[in-house]
Structure formats: C-alpha cells, structure tokens
Amino acid sequence: MKPLETLLYLSMRLLKAFDNRRTDVGHLKPDAVRNILIVSSTAVGDTLLSTPAIRAVRKSYPKARIIALFNAANMELFANNPNIDAIIPYYGGYRRFFSTIRKVRAYSPDLALILHGNEPQATPMSYLAGASFILKLPNVSPFAFLLSNRPPLQTCEGRNGAAAWKDVPHGIEARLKTAGLALCKADGLKMDIFTDECDEAAANGFLKEAGVKDGDVIIGFQPGASTLSRQWFPERFIELGKRLRENSRRVHIVLTGSPAERRMCEDIAEGIGGREIVAAGRLPLRQVAPLIKRFNVFVTGDTGPMHIAFAVGTPVVALFAVSDPRVTGPLYDAHRHRVIKKPRTCDPCVSKKCAYQKCMEAITVDEVCEAVRYITGITR
DSSP states (O other), rough: OOHHHHHHHHHHHHHHHHHHOOOOOGOGGGGGEEEEEEEEEEEEHHHHHHHHHHHHHHHHHHTTTEEEEEEETGGGGGGGOOOOOOEEEESTTTTTTHHHHHHHHOOOOSSOOOOOOOTTTHHHHHHHHTTTTEEEOOOOOOTTTGGGGOEEEEEEEEBBEEEEEEOSOSHHHHHHHHHTTTTTOOOOOOOOOOHHHHHHHHHHHHHTTTOOTTEEEEEEEEEOOOOGGOOHHHHHHHHHHHHHHOSSSSEEEEEEEOGGHHHHHHHHHHHHHSSOOOOOOSOOHHHHHHHTTSSSSEEEEEEHHHHHHHHHHHEEEEESSSSHHHSSSOSSSSOEEEEEEOOSSSSSOOGGGGGSSSGGSOOOHHHHHHOOOOOOOOOO
C-alpha cells in the first residue's frame, strides 16, 4: 500500500473494531431503508452500465431517497434521470475527499451500493458517510472488511484489470448482481439516458447549421478513447471516410470527441477532404446523446460514446481488441450492431500502458467499411 492508503486502512480498521452495528447483509431490512447511496464514480460508460441497476433499486425501494455519487466530469449526462433524487460530484482520488464525505453524510444513507467506484476511496467513503450496509462486487479488496457481503468471496477474473466475471460476464449483469444483494429485482437490461427538448433542439440545430438535411445519412466517427489501446488509427478513419463519402453527397460524417480530441478530429476531417462535421468539444455532454441518436451508424472503439449509442438505440460498429465485448459490448439489441473483435497481440498485454496499439492493426478498413455499408445500406 501507499503511505496514505496505509493510514486510511489502519484508521478504518480501528473504527470498524469499535463499530457495534449489525452490518452483515443478513440483517438488512428493506422496509427500514430510507436513504440509499449509489456509487458509480468512474467513466461515462461505466455509469451508463450502472443505470439498469439504479432503475432496479428505484423499483424495489420506491419510497427511499436515492443519492448518487457520480464523476464530476460527466454527472450532467445523468441529471434528468428520474430514478435519482440527488447527485453528489466525485472529483477522483483523494481530491475533496472529506468534503465529499460530509456532503454524502448529510443525506444519512442507510445503504450504499458500490456499483463501480475507484478504490481505495469508494468503500471507506461509504463507511465514513455513515452507511450501515455497504454492498460491492467483487469483494476482495483490502477494504472488504467494511462490506456487508464479505463471504463468499467473489473475484473478477481477467487480465490486466479487464473485468470478466466467470458467472456474470457483462458489466450490466455484474452491477445488477450487486443490486440483487439488496433484494432488488432486475427491471430489464436497457441502459437509461434521459434528454430534454432543449438539448435535442440544440443537437438538431447543430446538424442543420452544418448542412444536414432530412433524409441524409449521418455516420458518426469516434476516433479517441480513454486509452491509446482502444483507439483505431486516424489514417484508417480517413480512408474509411473517403470510401463512404465517394459518389454520395447525401452522406455526412460527424466526428465526436472531447475537447482534447478536437485537433485529432479536425485532422481526420481535413484528411477526408469533404464536408465533414467536427462536433468534438463543440457541444456540452448533455447534447452529445441527442446528437448520437441522429446517427444512422456510429463507428467507435470501446468508449463512453459507444455506450451512449447503445442507450439511445443507434446502430454501432464497435472495434475491440484489448477490451472484451463480452464485458462491455452490446448486451441487448445485439442484432442492431456489428462487433469487430481481434485477439490481443502481445503477451502479457499492458492494456492502459500500451504505447502502440498493435492489436488494433488487425482491424482493416475493408471490414469496417463493409459493416457500415451493411447497416446503412450505402452502396459502392
């Protein structure tokens, strides 16, 4: 452990030793639960994967107040979710650690469900916020002694941090399993995004201003990703764009991404040389969902925008190599999407530390182009 983590660990051990509350999951009484803390404080895609479990919690605890601890960078995307009563921003690591705990503690949570949160912060934060019952899977971290579901131990199998449940392979199912520990019954697998009319009008206005007309084919490109290992190559996006734009004035290519990815998107647009639309960094996150909803197809690696597309029903050509589509790929409406999965090239795989995504080289422009044409019906 790092020094700060060691100090936190020893402090939690001491506090837990004097805690006389009955916190084992067997003592959980749903009728006595008034306030529930949901922790899903990582990336956009991870939080979207949590939304079916959040919906299940709301259905099973209709009278409880549900407070969500979400990543401050993407919480706006979930502000309209009717299954959540309040959202508290999480800033990552130990930034504003104690002030965040004070904000959560003000809601007096009885139960905390850690659906996807960074450790070593997530479990101690839930405990220090006052939650009597804390549920989390897998339950094998050094702070597992704070959990209400200690035995049986359930681990995450996979290489280099790739979560791959042996019995619950997909991220949505894993989160639903955590909610199930609190006696929550699943209410379907579909991920939730709720948009308002103003954001939809803004996204439509953005496309109209860029020259998109009714009946035009809109193809989305997401060149960037959270790690280099999940990115396809800019030159291949350029070649793909040229082929799809060839002999067709009714095809528009929209490049999405974060503000930091805008320059890369502009370079790709310039390389294609048509009327490409660069949306990266030009729309707030809450307007990205209605924008992606307008796409006829979306070409992307394993990214947050990929999950947004799944949630709003846009067909996806999903490019996988390092990550596993059985864990984060389409779990429902699979017939609408095309997953292109290639094996990892290097052994051992360094995943997030990858300096050159060699395994992504195996994904060719030919097969991606064919998948896009199949979904959109564009002919050569």
